[in-house]
Amino acid sequence: MGKSATSRTILLLAPLLLFLGLAYVVPFLGVVRWSVTMPEPGLGQYRAVLTDPLVQSVFIRTLRICLIVTAAVLVMAYAIAYVWVRGTSTQRMLAEFCILVPFWISVLTRAFGWLALLSNRGLINTWLQAAGIISEPLALARNEFGVIVGMTHFLIPFAVFPIASAMRAIDERVLLAARGMGASRSRIFWSVFVPLTYGGLIGAALIVFVFALGFFVTPAILGGGRSVMVAELVYLRIFQSPDWGLGAAISVVLVLFIGILLALMRRFIKPAHLVG
Amino acid sequence: MPQRMQLGDAKAAEIKAVSIGKTFGAFRALKDLSLDIGRGEFLTLLGPSGSGKTTFLMILAGFTAPSEGRLMMDGKDITDVPAEDRSYGMVFQGYALFPHLTVEQNIAFPLKVRGRSSADIKRRVGEMVERVGLTGHEKKLPTKLSGGQQQRVALARALAFEPSVLLLDEPFSALDKNLREMMQEEVKRLHQETGTTFVFVTHDQSEALALSSRVAIFNHGELLQVGRPQDVYERPENRFVAEFLGEINLLPLDALRLDGDKAAGQFEDRTIVLSQTRPQIGPKAVAAVRPEHMTIAAIPQNAGHNAIACWIEDATYLGAVTKYHLKTRSGTSIAVSMPTAATAPFAHRSDVWVSWPTEQGFLLPHQNETRA
Ligand SMILES: Nc1ncnc2c1ncn2[C@@H]1O[C@H](COP(=O)(O)OP(=O)(O)OP(=O)(O)O)[C@@H](O)[C@H]1O
Ligand SMILES: [Mg+2]
Numbered sequence: 001m002g003k004s005a006t007s008r009t010i011l012l013l014a015p016l017l018l019f020l021g022l023a024y025v026v027p028f029l030g031v032v033r034w035s036v037t038m039p040e041p042g043l044g045q046y047r048a049v050l051t052d053p054l055v056q057s058v059f060i061r062t063l064r065i066c067l068i069v070t071a072a073v074l075v076m077a078y079a080i081a082y083v084w085v086r087g088t089s090t091q092r093m094l095a096e097f098c099i100l101v102p103f104w105i106s107v108l109t110r111a112f113g114w115l116a117l118l119s120n121r122g123l124i125n126t127w128l129q130a131a132g133i134i135s136e137p138l139a140l141a142r143n144e145f146g147v148i149v150g151m152t153h154f155l156i157p158f159a160v161f162p163i164a165s166a167m168r169a170i171d172e173r174v175l176l177a178a179r180g181m182g183a184s185r186s187r188i189f190w191s192v193f194v195p196l197t198y199g200g201l202i203g204a205a206l207i208v209f210v211f212a213l214g215f216f217v218t219p220a221i222l223g224g225g226r227s228v229m230v231a232e233l234v235y236l237r238i239f240q241s242p243d244w245g246l247g248a249a250i251s252v253v254l255v256l257f258i259g260i261l262l263a264l265m266r267r268f269i270k271p272a273h274l275v276g
Numbered sequence: 277m278p279q280r281m282q283l284g285d286a287k288a289a290e291i292k293a294v295s296i297g298k299t300f301g302a303f304r305a306l307k308d309l310s311l312d313i314g315r316g317e318f319l320t321l322l323g324p325s326g327s328g329k330t331t332f333l334m335i336l337a338g339f340t341a342p343s344e345g346r347l348m349m350d351g352k353d354i355t356d357v358p359a360e361d362r363s364y365g366m367v368f369q370g371y372a373l374f375p376h377l378t379v380e381q382n383i384a385f386p387l388k389v390r391g392r393s394s395a396d397i398k399r400r401v402g403e404m405v406e407r408v409g410l411t412g413h414e415k416k417l418p419t420k421l422s423g424g425q426q427q428r429v430a431l432a433r434a435l436a437f438e439p440s441v442l443l444l445d446e447p448f449s450a451l452d453k454n455l456r457e458m459m460q461e462e463v464k465r466l467h468q469e470t471g472t473t474f475v476f477v478t479h480d481q482s483e484a485l486a487l488s489s490r491v492a493i494f495n496h497g498e499l500l501q502v503g504r505p506q507d508v509y510e511r512p513e514n515r516f517v518a519e520f521l522g523e524i525n526l527l528p529l530d531a532l533r534l535d536g537d538k539a540a541g542q543f544e545d546r547t548i549v550l551s552q553t554r555p556q557i558g559p560k561a562v563a564a565v566r567p568e569h570m571t572i573a574a575i576p577q578n579a580g581h582n583a584i585a586c587w588i589e590d591a592t593y594l595g596a597v598t599k600y601h602l603k604t605r606s607g608t609s610i611a612v613s614m615p616t617a618a619t620a621p622f623a624h625r626s627d628v629w630v631s632w633p634t635e636q637g638f639l640l641p642h643q644n645e646t647r648a
Pocket of ligand 1: 300303305323324325326327328329330331332479
């Protein structure tokens with residue numbers, strides 16, 4: 001890239017950089033300051049993050065939920081992407097509909113939608129009870145299960161794009177070649193098709209995992225306060241039990257964790273795999 | 277799972293295509309194509325882009341179903357047998373190697389599919405790697421190989437499981453001239469060593485002539501002629517085949533007379549005598565003569581030759597041969613190539629005689645006839 005091209009790039013990116021700086025970097029520096037000054041100067045809050053059993057249990061729960069959600073999202077997004085890329089034209093349209101519609105509905109609406117389905121008096125429990133299959137309502141919401149269902153549903157579309165783009169990049173002749181050598185459909189799928197989409201899968205996993213780490217609305221609604229994740233904990237520390245220092249320290253640790261994760265992943269995958 | 281038809285046993289198979297047709301929507305990509313492919317032969321499908329070569333190869337492989345006609349192998353009807361059960365070796369245009377597998381793993385793939393023992397696979401892969409000259413590259417991924425090396429992997433992979441038929445779709449079109457010639461030699465050698473039936477697609481006529489035991493010439497989805505290289509080159513049945521296989525001089529003839537296996541006609545003020553193998557030719561015909569069958573001299577050649585008066589327009593020195601561009605009195609262009617060593621250079625613009633033995637020329641219809 002020539003010098004003028006570089007400066008043009010910077011010029012074009014300037015509004016975005018300015019916005020990111022004002023909206024994220026400056027406030028984040030404020031948060032960092034709180035974490036080392038409140039209630040008194042020092043690293044006391046960080047010590048608390050590392051030792052407080054409550055904070056730790058929230059971090060562990062968050063990681064557990066994010067891992068389960070990521071796995072569930074990848075499996076379902078893979079199936080949708082497969083139909084979207086390789087299905088008949090009707091199947092493709094259907095898949096596109098499934099991918100796009102969730103984008104038009106707010107996260108809040110969707111969380112309440114799931115609550116309507118999963119809660120004790122929700123549709124599922126009512127039906128199952130009416131059908132006599134269960135006598136007591138199943139605990140589907142206001143717990144970790146509900147949170148996982150809601151988050152998985154929200155995140156699937158974000159994983160479909162990178163996976164589908166990896167699938168589109170596969171040379172049809174490579175699959176034909178495998179068939180011509182006598183490979184069965186399942187063998188072609190598992191030993192040729194899937195390995196050729198690893199790049200997209202890793203990209204999708206990263207997007208979903210990082211996104212899931214910061215989830216707030218869905219766990220707050222579907223967890224019913226019993227299954228608190230990190231973002232909700234920060235909210236509670238800052239707005240309910242005013243303990244700004246601890247809330248700030250938790251935020252900083254979360255941002256650092258995500259930063260390290262992104263830096264590690266950058267070494268393994270190309271950015272193109274993320275956007276699809 | 278239905279019982280799999282076991283086909284890949286025979287070392288070389290014989291294939292018979294009977295009235296194969298293929299339509300894509302309203303477009304007829306193949307028209308009433310019948311062709312016998314002999315056991316162990318090296319058949320080349322030759323034709324311009326879009327003539328249906330790949331379509332026919334895909335039908336042979338079983339990846340595409342024909343719209344009409346049947347396909348027989350060793351006397352069995354295989355029209356409805358899917359590709360995975362035909363198990364022919366196939367080398368695709370652009371190689372189609374598995375990008376995530378090493379050279380070794382690529383070659384081992386068809387063997388694993390067949391459930392061979394790992395010792396057997398190891399032995400066979402080693403053998404194939406050596407046979408195509410890839411020793412030392414076994415652990416590399418395809419992207420780390422040159423075009424020629426990738427081509428070798430594709431060949432080794434296609435031949436590893438000893439298929440009864442090997443199909444190759446323009447395997448060398450991406451290689452430069454030297455590499456291309458080297459790979460042609462290699463494919464020829466592999467054909468001799470394995471004894472497998474080879475069906476090879478190309479749009480390069482010299483490649484077709486150099487490699488094949490027979491050449492099938494395609495145009496617009498039709499099979500125009502099949503024959504040994506020297507037959508299609510020296511006795512083409514129509515102008516398309518004649519012109520597609522290499523440069524050819526065409527002299528329109530008047531007052532055509534057929535007399536047994538000979539034909540005679542007037543070109544300018546000369547009588548041209550030709551051998552004639554197709555009695556039902558139209559009233560208007562052309563005499564066709566390859567440039568290398570003609571010679572230039574200061575006087576007309578003696579008996580058994582045709583001769584026409586020309587003047588030399590241009591001469592191009594090409595090393596072993598020199599190529600002359602001439603004009604007849606009526607302005608018809610003539611090309612003659614002669615071994616440089618055998619001739620003294622002729623002066624520019626000089627009047628000369630171009631002659632050729634009567635048995636080297638042949639008659640072709642004046643117009644390109646097309647089958648309905
Ligand atoms: N799946 C398809 N749908 C519609 N038309 C097709 C399809 N496959 C091939 N054709 C058409 O059939 C004709 C023959 O194609 P084919 O690929 O067999 O040509 P080819 O002789 O292999 O040419 P090339 O030398 O360019 O590879 C072309 O006009 C092509 O556009
Ligand atoms: Mg082709």
